[in-house]
Amino acid sequence: MQLVKAPRDALLRPLQVVSGIVERRQTLPILANVLLRRDGDRLTFTATDLEIQIQTGAEFGGGKESAATTVSARKLLDILRALPDDEVTLSLANRRLTVQCGRSRFNLQTLAAEEFPTVAQGEFNVDFVLPASGFKHLLSMVHFAMAAQDIRYYLNGMLLVCEGDRVRAVATDGHRLALCETAREGESAAVEAIIPRKTVLELARLLPDGEEPVRIQMASGQVRLSFGSVEFISKLVEGKFPDYAKVVPVANPKQFLIGRESLMQALNRVAILTTDKFKGVRCVLAAGALKISSTNTDQEEAQEEIEIDYSGEALDIGFNVTYLLDVLSNLKNEQLKFAFGDALGSALVTLPESDRFKYVVMPMRI
DSSP: OEEEEEEHHHHHHHHHHHHTTOOSSOSSGGGGEEEEEEETTEEEEEEEOSSEEEEEEEEOOSOSOEEEEEEEHHHHHHHHHHSOSSEEEEEEETTEEEEEETTEEEEEEEEOGGGOOOOOOOOOOEEEEEEHHHHHHHHHHHGGGSOSSOSSGGGSEEEEEEEEEEEEEEEEOSSEEEEEEEEEEEEEEEEEEEEEHHHHHHHHHHSOSSSOEEEEEEETTEEEEEETTEEEEEEOBOSOOOOHHHHSOSOOOEEEEEEHHHHHHHHHHHHTTSOSSOOEEEEEEETTEEEEEEEOTTOOEEEEEEEOOOOSOOEEEEEEHHHHHHHHHHOOOSEEEEEEOOTTSOEEEEETTEEEEEEEEOOOOO
16 A cells, blocks of 8 residues: 655655654664554654654645554664655555655565554643744753753753743753743743753754744643644653742842853863863953963963953852853853852853843852
8 A cells, every 4th residue: 555655855854853752772662663644645753752752744645545554763764865855655565664766665664553652642721822933942042951860850851931921941950050031922820840851852953943833732741832733742750840049149249241252262262171070160250351261180271361341349260161151152142241249159141131041050169
């Protein structure tokens, strides 16, 4: 039976959308597969890792028959990428999927569609819409501060807070915290949810840049996002996220503006002489200048000095240079505002004339 006949790119695009969550090593062999389901003119692609499920599809025409199978996502993706930009036919016979394009022909092993473990969906009681570009901006402004494999599992994700007409994203790994918020139309009861790290990174990859609406629905322990032809379902992280409001300093009197690009270049140069185990840099704030330096076990030293408009008290403080470079490389503004308290207090990075983004970084001993 012919599943579909379509241009290569028309098949490749939806397959690329869903295959990002497929892990190379699987506990169940069928989790390495993508579910292909033909219902009349529509062919849908579904992938899952039991925590996340992504589904998308397209209208290809060709009849009203129905059929379904699962096939290795990686193999089918590699084959389609390697084929020339021409018509591709997918056919199903004798538990084999045949991929044919011109004189190229591949026969792939399949597993029964009935064995594919789709994610059960809960009753969604929170429902709101954000423009894709706005939601993608939220993710891009905080994702780098998420923990990766912290024993405090609730840090391995991003907190999404809906409050009144605001949506706020917060991420922290215990050493730094990033917060960003945006306005939305309408109001609803306050709700908080911790979205897993893998989900956040996958959404950052898939969300379009335009004003296309993203529908966000939440149920107990689950979130569903719909945009374009994509339906994205993910489990939520259970646990209590830290009280982020208490982490943001409110009285850091030593404040100044600094060029993002010049600071990033200076930190990148100073970071050359740090080591993999110790990424500390020393920042000395004085009247009219910020001096940045680093040393290593070989008694080597790097120094940079940046002119700033500052006339307050002097300060000598140390930071992990990676935490500073992370925020600088993700922001796009020409200038940033830094606010310091004392040598033991955290620093606050914000955008001039805006309170929608905050980045808090803890100091370290140098």
